[in-house]
Amino acid sequence: MSLQLPYWRLSGFYFFYFALLGATAPFLGLYFDHLGFSAERIGELVAIPMLMRCLAPNLWGWLGDATGQRLAIVRLGALCTLLSFGLIFFSRSYAWLALVMALHAFFWHAVLPQFEVITLAHLREQAARYSQIRLWGSIGFIVAVVGLGALFDRLSLDVYPLAIMGIMAGILLGSAWVPNAQPQQRPDAPGQGGFLRQLCRPGVLAFYVCVGLMQVSHGPYYTFFSIHLEALGYERGTIGLLWALGVIAEILLFLMMAALLKRFSVRQVLAASFLLAAVRWLLLGTLADHLAVLLVAQLMHAATFGSFHAAAIHFVQRNFGHRQQGQGQALYATLAGIGGALGALYSGYSWASLGPVWAFSIASVAALAAAVIIAACLKESGD
Incomplete structure (x- = not known):
């Protein structure tokens, strides 16, 4: 079983997924400040993706449980994240950016919970190796914050959307590279x-x-x-x-x-x-x-x-x-x-x-x- 574990494919997905978090957490507010928004508007724009985190995982999680098509949801979510964030090039107005934040986060937050199920399904009895795979997500975050920090020192923050979309493309390619797996069926344990x-x-x-x-x-x-x-x-x-x-x-x-x-x-x-x-x-x-x-x-x-x-x-x-x-x-x-x-x-x-x-x-x-x-x-x- 260990020889069949797609370790690098799973790790690669986590690398790009958390690299996107490394590109948004430190630099998204900085980018909105670069565009000239006030602190109040920046707080509101950053809050929108977090609000989507309240809705998206539950909705997409229910759909994944109901259909069993978790990898399809991951790939669709990755594609729609990329396409919806691309709308940022059409306008820099507050209302338009709020829409972009809501749309891309709705699909982005659909991806990880479903992929976690797929990863654990691949691991099966090797569940202890999960941390070895998830570690690459933290490495992706570090690469993003260090690399983009150096990039924005040399270039204007105007290139920020292009950098974000490059990482999103990595998530999409990573999802296409990962083979599917279904969790083992287990008898229901008596609950409390x-x-x-x-x-x-x-x-x-x-x-x-x-x-x-x-x-x-x-x-x-x-x-x-x-x-x-x-x-x-x-x-x-x-x-x-x-x-x-x-x-x-x-x-x-x-x-x-x-x-x-x-x-x-x-x-x-x-x-x-x-x-x-x-x-x-x-x-x-x-x-x-x-x-x-x-x-x-x-x-x-x-x-x-x-x-x-x-x-x-x-x-x-x-x-x-x-x-x-x-x-x-x-x-x-x-x-x-x-x-x-x-x-x-x-x-x-x-x-x-x-x-x-x-x-x-x-x-x-x-x-x-x-x-x-x-x-x-x-x-x-x-x-």
């Missing part, structure tokens, strides 16, 4: 009641509230971090390297996560992640002009994304039965999307009226609130 009953168990609702708060707290970072650093005098190539540093810390944390979860409970890991996030946002809001502090803050991405995400996925797996796993993961993605959209919106309005320090301070309060909730409401037995 329906999805709503499991959702209402002690600590579970509190966990999902904290998921939303954590994503709200990331609003200034994902929307204005690059703009913030450029205003402080950092070059775009340096900004790209700083984004890459955060992802490298995330990769190292993922490699250590199995050992951490053996030593610490999920509750402890989540609480520590929220507390470190609260500290990180204060550092970025007040001391980002000091490179040493900035480097430490970026290394803390290992906690604010890496340990949080790994522990959250573990929590969902532990607290939902086999037949409710998909719904539990979908709710996680949905609340992450809602929280991300709210974070982008509030950061846009607070950035314009109050400034970076207050925007990041609000983010810190949101993360601290999540730490208090998880400590008070999630019991060790709920891990």
Whole structure:
């Protein structure tokens, strides 16, 4: 079986998919700033793709489960992502860009959940190798942020749409290269009641509230971090390297996560992640002009994304039965999307009226609130 695993085909897809995230997270807000939009409009435009994350995975996931044509959905989603983003060349007006953001994100967010199912179907009894494949997604992110940062130092941000479409073409080619696979049929495991009953168990609702708060707290970072650093005098190539540093810390944390979860409970890991996030946002809001502090803050991405995400996925797996796993993961993605959209919106309005320090301070309060909730409401037995 191991000889038949299409390792490089699967890894190549993840490389390009997360390279697109590496091209949008640091540079999308910077591009809209380059076009002359205000902080409020930038926040709204960045929020739109996050709102699509609330809708698209659930709709396309239902279609994939109903038809079993997951690879066809991946390929269609990749093609429509490319075509719909190409509409950006027709106009640079706010309304048109909002439409482009909504359309391309609707198809882009359809792709990954379906591809995850295909990857695990290929792996079957080799599921432990998933991290070896997913690792290439983080590498793709790093290549994108470093490469595009250097590119935009040499060339104008006017080339940004072309760079994005080049990466989208890579996703499309990657999806065409991957062979299909269907998950093994397994007998239904006895559950612990329906999805709503499991959702209402002690600590579970509190966990999902904290998921939303954590994503709200990331609003200034994902929307204005690059703009913030450029205003402080950092070059775009340096900004790209700083984004890459955060992802490298995330990769190292993922490699250590199995050992951490053996030593610490999920509750402890989540609480520590929220507390470190609260500290990180204060550092970025007040001391980002000091490179040493900035480097430490970026290394803390290992906690604010890496340990949080790994522990959250573990929590969902532990607290939902086999037949409710998909719904539990979908709710996680949905609340992450809602929280991300709210974070982008509030950061846009607070950035314009109050400034970076207050925007990041609000983010810190949101993360601290999540730490208090998880400590008070999630019991060790709920891990």
